[in-house]
Amino acid sequence: MSGTTTNEIKKLDFAQQKRSYYIDMMIMLIAPTVMACYFYGSRVITMIVTSAATALLCDLIGGYMSTRQLHFPMGGWYTVFTGIVIALMLPASAPLWLAPLGSIFAIIVAKLPFGPTEKLPFVPAAAGMAFLCICWPELVFTYPVPDPGTAVIPFGDDAFASGTSLAAMLKVSNSLTPNKLSLFSMMRGDFAGPMGATSMLVMFGTALYMLVRHADLFLSSAGFVAACSMCAVLFPRIMTGRKMSLMMEISAGSLVFVSLFLLPSPSRIHKPVTQQLAYGLTAGVLCMLLRYFGFYEEGACFAILLANAVWPVAEIVFKRTENRDEEFVLNANATVARTKKDPKNISRNKKGGAEHE
Amino acid sequence: MSKYRADTVKEHLRNGVLLRNPVLVQAIGLFPVVAVATSLTSALLFAVVSAVILIIMETLTNLVLKHFPTWLRVGFYAIFSFAVIIPFIFLCEKFFAEKLSPAAVFLPILSVNALISYRCERIAVGSSLKNSFWDAVTTSLGYGAVLLIVGFIRELLGKGSVFGYSIPNFPTVSGLLMPFGGFVILGFMAAALRWGTSRRYNYEATETAVDHIREEELEEKNGLKNLFGIAKTSKTSERPTNDTKNNGSKKKASPVKSGKKAENETKAKLAAEKKQSETQKREARAAADKAAAERQTAQKAERQKAEAERAAKIKADKEAAARLAEKKRRDEKLAAEKADKLKKAEAERKLAEERKRAEAAKLEKERKQAEAEKRKAEQKAEKEKAKKQKKSSFFSAKPPASKADSKPVSKPSVSANSFFNENDLDYDSAWENYESRKAKKNHKEGPKS
Numbered sequence: 001m002s003g004t005t006t007n008e009i010k011k012l013d014f015a016q017q018k019r020s021y022y023i024d025m026m027i028m029l030i031a032p033t034v035m036a037c038y039f040y041g042s043r044v045i046t047m048i049v050t051s052a053a054t055a056l057l058c059d060l061i062g063g064y065m066s067t068r069q070l071h072f073p074m075g076g077w078y079t080v081f082t083g084i085v086i087a088l089m090l091p092a093s094a095p096l097w098l099a100p101l102g103s104i105f106a107i108i109v110a111k112l113p114f115g116p117t118e119k120l121p122f123v124p125a126a127a128g129m130a131f132l133c134i135c136w137p138e139l140v141f142t143y144p145v146p147d148p149g150t151a152v153i154p155f156g157d158d159a160f161a162s163g164t165s166l167a168a169m170l171k172v173s174n175s176l177t178p179n180k181l182s183l184f185s186m187m188r189g190d191f192a193g194p195m196g197a198t199s200m201l202v203m204f205g206t207a208l209y210m211l212v213r214h215a216d217l218f219l220s221s222a223g224f225v226a227a228c229s230m231c232a233v234l235f236p237r238i239m240t241g242r243k244m245s246l247m248m249e250i251s252a253g254s255l256v257f258v259s260l261f262l263l264p265s266p267s268r269i270h271k272p273v274t275q276q277l278a279y280g281l282t283a284g285v286l287c288m289l290l291r292y293f294g295f296y297e298e299g300a301c302f303a304i305l306l307a308n309a310v311w312p313v314a315e316i317v318f319k320r321t322e323n324r325d326e327e328f329v330l331n332a333n334a335t336v337a338r339t340k341k342d343p344k345n346i347s348r349n350k351k352g353g354a355e356h357e
Numbered sequence: 358m359s360k361y362r363a364d365t366v367k368e369h370l371r372n373g374v375l376l377r378n379p380v381l382v383q384a385i386g387l388f389p390v391v392a393v394a395t396s397l398t399s400a401l402l403f404a405v406v407s408a409v410i411l412i413i414m415e416t417l418t419n420l421v422l423k424h425f426p427t428w429l430r431v432g433f434y435a436i437f438s439f440a441v442i443i444p445f446i447f448l449c450e451k452f453f454a455e456k457l458s459p460a461a462v463f464l465p466i467l468s469v470n471a472l473i474s475y476r477c478e479r480i481a482v483g484s485s486l487k488n489s490f491w492d493a494v495t496t497s498l499g500y501g502a503v504l505l506i507v508g509f510i511r512e513l514l515g516k517g518s519v520f521g522y523s524i525p526n527f528p529t530v531s532g533l534l535m536p537f538g539g540f541v542i543l544g545f546m547a548a549a550l551r552w553g554t555s556r557r558y559n560y561e562a563t564e565t566a567v568d569h570i571r572e573e574e575l576e577e578k579n580g581l582k583n584l585f586g587i588a589k590t591s592k593t594s595e596r597p598t599n600d601t602k603n604n605g606s607k608k609k610a611s612p613v614k615s616g617k618k619a620e621n622e623t624k625a626k627l628a629a630e631k632k633q634s635e636t637q638k639r640e641a642r643a644a645a646d647k648a649a650a651e652r653q654t655a656q657k658a659e660r661q662k663a664e665a666e667r668a669a670k671i672k673a674d675k676e677a678a679a680r681l682a683e684k685k686r687r688d689e690k691l692a693a694e695k696a697d698k699l700k701k702a703e704a705e706r707k708l709a710e711e712r713k714r715a716e717a718a719k720l721e722k723e724r725k726q727a728e729a730e731k732r733k734a735e736q737k738a739e740k741e742k743a744k745k746q747k748k749s750s751f752f753s754a755k756p757p758a759s760k761a762d763s764k765p766v767s768k769p770s771v772s773a774n775s776f777f778n779e780n781d782l783d784y785d786s787a788w789e790n791y792e793s794r795k796a797k798k799n800h801k802e803g804p805k806s
Binding site: 109113131135136 | 530531532535537541544548
């Protein structure tokens, strides 16, 4: 290592961080997948496998077309992760072709044209999910009622019965009555919603894991949830109190799931703490604005894409302020050094000032 | 810009459709492509209207509008474009009301299409009528092609139909009908075009929007300078009139004389001053007009000079190319001649070698033949000799010769092939040696036995 430069060390460090990020994200995905399997059965596994395999295939073909080499780089894990996340954000009753289609869009449109994973301007999974929301809203926002032990009936079947999600209730300003859903059921995720994003207990566990492993990335997620909570408390959409509004807003849709899995992308690994927090807060506010005034009941993916689009401009502002601070510190250091070198200068100035006075 | 210069129709076509495609390379006039081209019908309508407007506007600009100042010209583009669009709107409403009504709503927006003002300002103002006409035609072709392709893809994938005729059971993606779908398709098309042109032409030859902006920044700076120049001269031309006005007002305020006479005098004076100031104004205006005319003529001369320079450059380039081609041809001829010479020399050398080899073979054959003849003659002579000897011995009845004498005769082959001469053999001494060696041996072996 004697011959390695600082840049190489930085690169190695970054590569290690990226590797650990991918591994941790895959570990974090285990819990929601297990919970989804418990609620909806083996159909979840089929959806996840087809989505991840399609994403990987697209990535491999795209990589071969651009470099003429078939290889499985580290970014391949991110591709698999993207496929799984898209599948977990869909309802369990969605047709089997829906998740692979989202993965194809995510990889071909939002990942491959932009190069390495750390330079992606948009989160591919959010792009894929947004595409599905726009093209097939009736398939994406129609959730089945979870019933452990029984097979899920796919959408379009005569026997299919859709449940009312919390997000849909919030959209029409309907409140949740205690008779309908207990707090424990709510924490367990025993209500209609995206198959991997309803269980708050699981989300809490993964958040803890993330806090331990990547505290800096967790800050953006925390900022996102904090902003959403603030909006829910300050501007409730329901009439049964702020506490219920907070509970419903946080549990509805895939808000916490998105904050944990989509917000901290590989492009945000080396960012300063303040930027992480500000990014999370911005995305949170945008998400709540979309929920309040948007067309769809869930706007988290759109909010992340908007934050991705806006953030490069914000980064310029951050950089300017940092440079200004650095310049100020440098100037101060330079003046201190000058005065140390030539103390007469100050005395002369003082004398001159006194005479002038 | 020389690499994009187009003199022939083919070059214009290559530039307008591929290398400088208005949508895919320069990113101009995106609105109709992204928002309106959701079906082949609307795309065709917009392609036709855009082409007609662009051709008319570029021709009009080249003929008339280029004589107006820039700030006025830009306004005229929008007004004249709208004037061209109005008949189309009426036509659409009258004949294709059902089919084209959703797209026809957006037709007036084409009058402020950036494509028209950009092409007019960039090409039509500074080049010849022929050039600007062909530029308008080829650019319209490029623009229309993109519009039609995007419209076709979006209609097929978004609605599952082509030209309004639906394809049964065709899977549709309704999101592609939204503007984001248009942007995604445009992005992939631009990438494909860039890939294709980079393979077919030199990669640097493809022009990006950023290059345009850089070039235009320089042009704009010059344009602004000219604009300020006009402003300065107008100010200077107005100055004397202002001064005269001020003077007049001062003098107007100064009359102190009283009475009718004095009033008349002052009135006359004022009138004279007014007249003077008017004449001064007129003179100043005339001077300003003259300066403007001079500037225009200077600009025209500059343009002509630039045009002449360009023509000279083209001529020089052509000449240089011809010279190069001639040189290349000559070089090729020389090389061919050299190669022919080398080939001939090689062939001659081979022929000589073969001839030499044949001669050597012939000589060898002759030598061998001679040797064989010689050997035959010798053998014949020896046979004859032996015959003679036999005859003589038979007739003379002499006693047979000793062993040593008869040996060489009985073995003629040995004598012919031996390394020594037959006459050199001393058989007597050899026999003696043999006898002595035998005796010695017997003597040695005697005591043992």
